[in-house]
Amino acid sequence: MAKLIYASNMSLDGWTEDERGALDWAPPDDEVFAFITDLMRSAGTYLYGRRMYDAMAVWETDPALAEQSDLRGDFANAWQAADKVVYSTTLAAVSTANTRLERHFDPGAVHDMKAAASSDLLVGGPNLAAQAVKAGLVDECQLFIWPVVLGGRKPALPTDTRAELELVDER
Secondary structure, eight states: OOOEEEEEEEETTSEEEOTTSOOTTOOOOHHHHHHHHHHHHTEEEEEEEHHHHHHHTHHHHOHHHHTTOHHHHHHHHHHHHSEEEEEOSSOOOOOSTTEEEESSOOHHHHHHHHHHOSSEEEEESHHHHHHHHHTTOOOEEEEEEESOOOOOEEESSOSSOOOOOOOOOOO
């Protein structure tokens, strides 16, 4: 069975967004960007909530991003190659290829995706990831912890669920 990996940037105090809801407080350097690209490339399917999908779709809808550097081009290629599932009750349609829209998160369907997948799945976005953690579907967390205290909003991890984790690696 494939793993479901939750990948997210996180401030030292545990937030994914600053106080304005912005996600731009953690621009990765080349080493981190390459590491994230390798992680993205290892997965065949990405699961997103609407906001994370909107933030990531630019890697397909804005070709100028990929043209900025070889690293960005590699990331765009990895992102575009994967299948995407967007969970949203408000999104009218998706704007990228290899993407399907689901109205509600169904833990049973995600379990079935994991069982049928030939490569790992990534879940992005703290709200969707919290649902997956609560359902016991997340096998691994790849948290990129930045040395900043945001006092922000949207915690990276669910605040109302206990999960026993094991530190496998750090860098």
